[in-house]
Amino acid sequence: MVEFETISTQNKQSVLGIYQKIYLGDCDLNALSDMMDRPPHIGFCGYTDNELVGFISANHVVDELDIIELGVISEFRRRGIAHKFLIYLQHYCVNQNIKKIFLEVAENNAAAIGLYEKTGFSKIGARKNYYSRKGTLIDGLTYCWNSIR
Template sequence: MKSAEVTSGIQKIFDLGPDNLSQLRALESLCFEYHWTEEQFRLGLERNAFFVFGYEEQGILVGYLAYSIVLDEMEVLNLGVHPRFRRKGIGRALMLELMHKCREMNVTRGLLDVKESNAPAIGLYESLGFKQVGIRKKYYPDTREDALLYDLDFSQ
């Protein structure tokens, strides 16, 4: 995949790779109780099984978005923002960058799941046009919460 870099003042969105694993793992451990291992990240990135955008502010990684693209379908795998930087538009900026990339690549559909208790994330996804299409009961291993399934048709 072509490298993405969007810079605005002192904020920057860019592609993360295996060289960024320690920063990525440190950020993810601040964002989630249940998180991916370094090995999962490394193998996924090295094998292009998924891709990750990072959001840097003043030289510090404060947000990331992991996603996969298969044929014409995109799936958001993880979106994390450092707890001290939440509710500042970082998740929205990462999602908008991904949606822009998807349109450039002629991706027609976007998918994601979110914990039913995560009202801020649900509000973000719905504000971007994602529609709830289903539920997976007791999906998340850390809380046994239901996952709400969302879909976005990029052709509309």
């Protein structure tokens, strides 16, 4: 069971706290924090038994969304929580008349790729050396979900 809440000034610091936990501190906290303060941002966090377990963060431009981050704390993984976040976001898009969701994922992130493919996203492109992780360049894959089939 996951209860969803919109990311707001009330819960933003807690969300940034689990963001650091999810990436073991290897993340740009200020960049995400600034992005969350800007109007195109829309995000949801999720609670299980009152514990904050994950979040999804996106930018909304006209009739499209770009997912910026999606993460679940390690103790709560493989329970279908990230899948629930994406289904929740897809329903939000249908209700808001948002037609497409885009995202980039590192080509070596098998967990995330499996998740997106399970949730109806299709691969539409690749970006050479899109990510730099600890001095290693990794290709990015672009995925898209269409609300109109």
